[in-house]
Each structure stands twice: as C-alpha cells, then as structure tokens.
Amino acid sequence: MKEPASAMLNSGNVPPPPEPVILLGVPVCPWSMEQTVAEIGRRMERGVFTQHGVVNAAKIVGVRRDADLCAAILTCDIINADGMGVVLAARILGRPVPERVTGIDLFLRLVAWAAARGEPVFLLGAESGIVAKAAAALRERYPGLRLAGWHHGYFWNDEDALVERIRASGATMLFVGITSPQKERFIHRWRERLGVRFAMGVGGAFDVLAGKTRRAPRWMQRAGLEWLFRLILEPKRLWRRYIVVHALFCGILLLAWWRRPRGRPS
DSSP states (O other): OOOOGGGGOOGGGSOOOOOOEEETTEEEOOOOHHHHHHHHHHHHHHTOOEEEEEEOHHHHHHTTTOHHHHHHHHTOSEEEEOSHHHHHHHHHTTOOOSSOOOHHHHHHHHHHHHHHHTOOEEEEESOHHHHHHHHHHHHHHOTTOOEEEEEOSOOGGGHHHHHHHHHHHTOSEEEEESOTTHHHHHHHHHTTTSOOSEEEEOTTHHHHHTTSSOOOOHHHHHTTOHHHHHHHHOHHHHHIIIIIIHHHHHHHHHHHHHHSOTTSOO
C-alpha cells in the first residue's frame, strides 16, 4: 500500500511548528506528524543537518541512568513523543502534545517524501537478508525511490569503514534500524562524518517491512496499545521493559506532578 498524496506534502504549505517544551527533563517537540514531516523537509531544503529522535517511557527512564544515551538524545535536533505514556504525561503536566509520532510511521512518510523529491536514502540495520528484503519492499512501494545503499546492523568491529561507505554513497538521508540506545549513540558519535543531511533511528521497522514481525492491529495502534501487542508476542524478552520500566516511569511522572508549580504548567 502506497502512502497517500498528503504524505508527500510541500513543506511550505504547513506553518512553522511551535517550540519544544521541556517534559520530564527532555525537550519534546509538541508537533503532529504533518508538522514534523514539514519541518524536516524545510531543514533538508536549507541543507541543515538534522538528527531525529523519539522518546517513550523507557527512554525517559534511560536518560536518567545512562549518560551516553542522555547526551545522544539531548543533542537531537527534533525529538518527538513516540510512546502514548509520554503523550499522557504531557497532558497531565500541562504540556500537551497533539499526537504520537511513531518512528515507523514517520519513517514511511519520509521515504515517501524522499521518493517524491529524489533524495537518496541509506538503510542500516537488521540482518543482511532482512535489510535487503526491506529495501526491496520500499522500492516496490515507492517506485521513484533512490536507494543509495544498505548494510546489516552487525558492523561494530569496523564502524569507521561503514561510516566512510555511507558518506561515499551520496545518501542524504540515513535510517538506522538497530536497537536503542545503540542507534542513538551511533548517530551521535558519527554525525559530523556521515555526509547525510538527515538521520534517524527506526527500531524494528526493517523487520516489519521484511515480514519478519507484525505490527499491532490498527485499533491497538490508535489506542496506544502497541506495547501490549509486543508484550503478548514476546513476554520473556519484554516483560521487564514494559512492567518494571513503566513502573519507574510512573514514579518519575508522579514526582514531577507533585513538584509542579501550582496554578501553572510544570
């Protein structure tokens, strides 16, 4: 299924979005999907490098424990709220965010934009066969897409050579499909040498495109219950993240709510 024509919007048709708000210590952009795509398009047109990041409950907890992850997240130029927990927290603290901007949905919108504009993209991550299948799926979905190259996610013994390959490919957009916090650290570490104008982590998007994993049903996506779908599929791997980490997130939110200045937003 191809993206709707609105996915390939002209960034000039959407007014500049509002400034980020500080939410639980992280500057989050209170933007819709349309505003995010348009702002990335404007920055691409100006030739400004953009590192995109998303935050969910796990990352809000993680930035308090991992200095490297904290630095990588806080140096992102655009940070969207991916998890529904973050959206609800924003509303509770008086910093409303209009909607979730999920990584995989933003990824597909940006690939549609790149295909329409002729921007070459590079895919990095997953197993070799998986990323190749993901590349084939994207070419079928977006016939005009220029794929500058792709590479699997097992490159840690020779990062320097991989970075040079990305730079030499001529890609202007890099999508990194490896887990957190490795993807944030990689982009942050090499941002000056990658040669691209835009880079973002896309988590397990390549696995979904290749048919290795499934996304939650639409109704669960709309309800912000994708985490529950993944927990049902992989309880042994994910129970700690979705039970323990979310409990810690609720504690952080409760403390922020209690400490908020009365009579005005936190």
